[in-house]
Amino acid sequence: MGAGVGLPPTIEWVNHAGFLLEADGVGLLSDPWLSGTAFNRGWRHISPTRFTLEDFARVTHLWFSHQHPDHFAPADLRRIDPGIRARIVVLYHHTIDKKVVRFCESLGFRELRELRDREWVALSPSVEILCGTWFDRDSWLAVRANGTTFLNLNDCVVDSPGLARKIRSLCGNVDVLLTQFSYAEWAGNPEDARLREASAAEKLRRIRIQCETFEPAWVIPFASFIYWCHPENFFMNDEMNEVLDVASFIESRLHRRPIVLYPGDRWTAGKPHDWQEAARAYHRDFRDRIAEGATEVPKS
Numbered sequence: 116m117g118a119g120v121g122l123p124p125t126i127e128w129v130n131h132a133g134f135l136l137e138a139d140g141v142g143l144l145s146d147p148w149l150s151g152t153a154f155n156r157g158w159r160h161i162s163p164t165r166f167t168l169e170d171f172a173r174v175t176h177l178w179f180s181h182q183h184p185d186h187f188a189p190a191d192l193r194r195i196d197p198g199i200r201a202r203i204v205v206l207y208h209h210t211i212d213k214k215v216v217r218f219c220e221s222l223g224f225r226e227l228r229e230l231r232d233r234e235w236v237a238l239s240p241s242v243e244i245l246c247g248t249w250f251d252r253d254s255w256l257a258v259r260a261n262g263t264t265f266l267n268l269n270d271c272v273v274d275s276p277g278l279a280r281k282i283r284s285l286c287g288n289v290d291v292l293l294t295q296f297s298y299a300e301w302a303g304n305p306e307d308a309r310l311r312e313a314s315a316a317e318k319l320r321r322i323r324i325q326c327e328t329f330e331p332a333w334v335i336p337f338a339s340f341i342y343w344c345h346p347e348n349f350f351m352n353d354e355m356n357e358v359l360d361v362a363s364f365i366e367s368r369l370h371r372r373p374i375v376l377y378p379g380d381r382w383t384a385g386k387p388h389d390w391q392e393a394a395r396a397y398h399r400d401f402r403d404r405i406a407e408g409a410t411e412v413p414k415s
Contacts, residue, residue, distance in 0.1 A: 128376035181236035
């Protein structure tokens with residue numbers, strides 16, 4: 116385990132919205148999507164995942180924010196060794212349909228724990244979590260680990276001070292904020308670049324509101340490390356926010372410390388971090404993906 120009892124928590128980057136938070140014997144893995152495409156072969160990772168199926172042996176708890184395939188990837192879950200799955204507790208917010216819970220039960224995970232809305236739950240003596248449902252579809256997660264509070268907003272649309280204040284009233288001060296940095300929704304046809312430009316700008320406005328309300332010391336831009344890979348949506352890449360620009364915006368305009376992690380990178384909370392190396396690597400990978408063109412072949 117990367118962080119022992121009493122030591123600062125560490126984050127190991129998986130990919131896109133997935134990361135492993137380790138503290139006090141807890142290995143909390145959020146939203147792992149390791150391989151393949153998502154959304155009907157419409158998305159791929161910008162950069163290759165380094166986290167392996169064997170690395171699930173370091174996971175004690177597995178949390179999913181919602182059912183979208185870039186956060187909940189059944190194909191990857193099926194590939195985990197059954198003996199490893201039998202040692203992992205799955206965490207998911209309470210739902211009526213219980214699709215995620217029942218699917219994970221069928222795979223033989225150790226325990227399926229449905230989280231009550233906005234109720235702190237202890238995972239160890241010094242690690243506790245608070246999950247909040249978001250308009251009946253998505254959810255966010257606050258984690259207190261050895262004195263550091265992380266807030267994972269994933270895809271929750273927290274785009275007003277009022278909405279942000281409601282979350283802050285529940286989780287308290289936030290040290291590390293994880294937030295989406297580019298658009299994920301369909302934004303017009305090929306000729307509608309201005310719509311995509313406006314959508315990209317809105318994500319920066321959202322990050323500003325979140326930083327001003329939560330006042331985090333560190334900001335991790337995430338959940339946007341994809342490119343649109345199908346011939347029918349490849350044009351959507353034209354106005355995507357790149358993490359190189361977003362991290363610079365966070366640092367120079369919002370005066371917060373950005374944390375950018377490439378797949379396989381680790382960061383110990385509170386430690387100095389040079390975000391530019393990872394951001395430049397993502398930039399190179401994104402340029403390479405665009406140069407390669409659409410990778411998915413339309414079905415005949």
